[in-house]
Amino acid sequence: MPAPDNIYENDVDFTTLALRYPEFAKRLKPNRQLDFSDPESVRQLTKCLLHRDFDLTIDLPDDRLCPPVPSRFNYILFIQRLLDSTSPDFHEGFDPKRQVIGLDIGTGSSAIYPLLATRQRPQWRFLFTEIDEKNTEYAQKNISANKLQSRIRQLDTDASGEKLIPTDQLERFERVDILLTNPPFYSSPSELLGSAKQKARPPNSSCTGAEVEMITPGGEVAFVSKLITESSQAGNRRKIQWFSAMLGKLSSVGSIVEKLRKEQCTNCAVTEFVQGQKTRRWCVAWSWEALRPANEVARGVRGGSGVEKRWLPPLTEMEFEVESAGNEAVAEKVGQEIRKLEGVLWKYDEANGFGMLMSRNGDVWSRKARRRAKAEQEHPDTHPHAPRDTNIHASDREDTEMKDQESEDDDSEDEPEPALVTRITIRSPSVVGSTISRKATVYLRHLQGHDSVLFESFCGWLKRKVIPP
């Protein structure tokens, strides 16, 4: 049974945990609190939570990092939501049949990410790398102890740590859905010591960490920047749908998003993990592909998180209200306007109250685009780059085209991606108190497309058409 999402919303109740685990009870202070400066107490907490909440049994060495379970679980929940909202078949939400392969760079002695992820989702499998021998040995033992060897496998990696993604090793896998990593934070031993003095370090994570786990030249920003560069290389960008990295410092978020923008990455997600009063972590995910996550995933930060708005990716959901004479009437009006567009495919699913729109060539709705299309039709010789599909009328071809697109995507590398795929849902008027609003909501979800301005422009166009001035 997967653990519920909000399992660690409140602080862990040590008394309840102690009642079930005598070895943990022994570590509690008379005031029923835990001494986080004592490494064995922290290890017991991690082991007991993994056992109670995930049915996982692990062993941890004395001289390596001990992962705090709530923060690691937050990362797993984030990648679940990310993949659930960017499925190639546009299925939104958990699809129990979807097979996923994850790759954890630097799994640590616990192998906590592969263990949690595969425990939560029976169809998921994981690969991992690790350059520290002791961590590798423990990770293997922990995977076997939980009988997950058939679903979690180690990949050889560059022992010097120079190259992070084992591209050659991935050749035998058709596809990897998500890469994750919790990189070493610090750039030097003196930075590590300085952060301990300022108590910037979480109490239960660094006390037993070995140098290879805590320190990397240039710190986490250099590690993740290297990962971004490697991710952009042809073999990796086509193989791996999402790349992601957890960050320990707020200041790193801006540096990483800036690096992604410099590399012209158009699809990313920024989120924060909040645990209790003291601990905050951040995570940035990016994709070179065009399937876009839902708003709450792409922009998973709350007010006061410290992440500046300018680092957040563009909105992937928009909505507007319209005077309603019933959902069917609104859907009819939306469909009518869209069907006037040349080269746009539109399919409305009446039973579920939503439609799918696909524009292969991008903007065909603005005045400028219509003028251009007209000129191309009138003078085809002077417009050699006329879009291939401008003579397709959506209403004539809608059903077959949508299906063709899905099946061709699987086996044809040359098929150009549509510039925009949007789901449009008509939502019923809402009841506020004792009054029923007379307005329906037209909700648009940007599902696919590198260009967020195109999505915005389409939303604006549709709103103007559906609500005439």
Ligand SMILES: C[S@@+](CC[C@H](N)C(=O)[O-])C[C@H]1O[C@@H](n2cnc3c(N)ncnc32)[C@H](O)[C@@H]1O
């Ligand atoms: C901060 S620890 C995270 C461990 C574990 N994933 C967790 O979250 O608790 C970083 C891990 O990455 C490993 N590591 C460091 N550089 C690496 C590299 N270039 N390739 C693979 N693993 C690396 C370290 O040995 C360490 O286990």
